[in-house]
Amino acid sequence: EVQLLESGGDFEQPGGSLRLSCAASGFTFNSSAMSWVRQAPGKGLEWVSTISGSGDDTYYADSVKGRFTISRDNSKNTLYLQMNSLRAEDTAVYYCAKEVAVTGEGIFDYWGQGTLVTVSS
């Protein structure tokens, strides 16, 4: 059974940093690209970032480019999102999502339960 367990969400002040983690199990981790998708309270879904199965290729939404860094440790079956220079508009539930393909095609077949990031002064 595929399981994705996010952690690291917290309350942070504007300009601060947080690191999200997503522990994966139940599938061959390095055979799947992984992504972060966020959802602001009461709002729709917004793609944040994707990393290929090998970790060689990364992609970012313009809204987070230069501030967020996606990475993975295939030896630990864990996905990360380093979030720097946080803004109020980054407040959201952050979902870790498994992709069908190794190269990051954009089809998310499994999602974690999400972790809440709140940015406020």
Place this chain on the structure above:
Amino acid sequence: DIVMTQSPDSLAVSLGERATINCKSSQTVLYSSNNKTYLTWYQQKAGQPPKLLIYWASTRQSGVPDRFSGSGSETDFTLTISSLQAEDVAVYYCQQYYSTPLTFGGGTKVEIK
């Protein structure tokens, strides 16, 4: 960026009746070299993460009931629930994966009339 526009924002349908959700992309999401349409549909129930229903515009994900179907091409797409069940109450999102940034529609809330 490809803008995805869903309609209606919400709809109420009687149990057993058909529900139809529309999604329009600002440019084609049909890749002519492989004739594949880069569009998915997700279902999100209250307090839960999204669940993949349909990909390649019309391919049902394993385990998804056959009352859910996707259709359309190029820029206009439809998700149909042929006979609404109580457990189908949710928000439904379309998403294009033709190009980055990946983009979602604003969502359509489906309720029971």
